[in-house]
Amino acid sequence: MGTMKAWRLYQPRPAETSPLVLEEVPVPEPEPGQVLLKVHACGVCHTDLHTVEGEIRPPRYPITPGHQVVATVEALGLGVTQVQVGQRVGVTWLYHTCGQCDFCRRGLENLCPRAQFAGFHADGGYAEYMVAWADYVFPLPEAVDDVHAAPLLCAGVIGYRTLRVAEVQSGDTVALFGFGASAHLVIQVLRYWGNRVLVFTRSPKRQEHARQLGAAWAGHPQEDPGERVDRALIFAPAGEIVHRALQVLRPGGTVAINAIYMTPIPEMPYDLIYQERGLRSVANVTRQDARDFLELAGRLPIQTTVQPYNWRQANEALADLKVGRIVGQAVLVME
Ligand SMILES: [Zn+2]
Ligand SMILES: [Zn+2]
Known part of the structure; x- marks a missing residue:
């Protein structure tokens, strides 16, 4: 399906040394149950900073960070009926859970020992496209535009x-x-x-x-x-x-x-x-937290304070976050 640009972390380093590398990589293919998403905006979170600086370590490198992703559905994997092509959705930190362990069964999927996190176990939203599981993406409140919706997905x-x-x-x-x-x-x-x-x-x-x-x-x-x-x-x-x-x-x-x-x-x-x-x-979030909060956010409607960055400035945004230069939430905005 062609190639795309994605920010990749090969090894953790201090944010001020530009640890992320912008690369041309293949557009990922959605597996059955997954969707391909075209990214519009992605929040820059403290967890991304902890990932790029190595306080928390993903199981593999390189990894594309980003877990507050506002996107539209570009293509559906086999068997996906929950969402439609063209629909606007959000991705949170909770990328996938096993659905079978005691925690998952008790409504504590945030504690699932096999939970996977976006931009940590799987490539996230600091890229033009990403794949996500159809059961783990959420419709967003219409009253909130892409850039202002990004902070809802983790911070919120x-x-x-x-x-x-x-x-x-x-x-x-x-x-x-x-x-x-x-x-x-x-x-x-x-x-x-x-x-x-x-x-x-x-x-x-x-x-x-x-x-x-x-x-x-x-x-x-x-x-x-x-x-x-x-x-x-x-x-x-x-x-x-x-x-x-x-x-x-x-x-x-x-x-x-x-x-x-x-x-x-x-x-x-x-x-x-x-x-x-x-x-x-x-620790983490459940899908119920996401649904309930996004519904509430649309009802308020919540006002998010954002500091937008062109997505090519991902390293600058992380460095600014590190030194406390951000009021509200830094958000990478795609072109
Ligand atoms: Zn976060
Ligand atoms: Zn589980």
């Missing part, structure tokens, strides 16, 4: 799972630690539900962004907000933040950590977690 969906894992209830006051791609979508869901939100971030620019999106309070992580919170969600991969989140948490509250990678959590006194405070991590 996993942020939504973080709200679920933290068991946020109506009336809860919720603290967000870190205010990047995921948190700026989570705050909109929380405000829609009527929750009070406090935002902890070092960056004055992001504190301002948080206030614009309805934060009741925004300040430096070491500042005292003058109140305790019912839930705290952590979006910064820094272990010491866990202490700070537990310090502002009321007894019986929950801290949920949204990170695939985190620096070690320093030793802590038992008092920090005593009185039934809970500490949970969030």
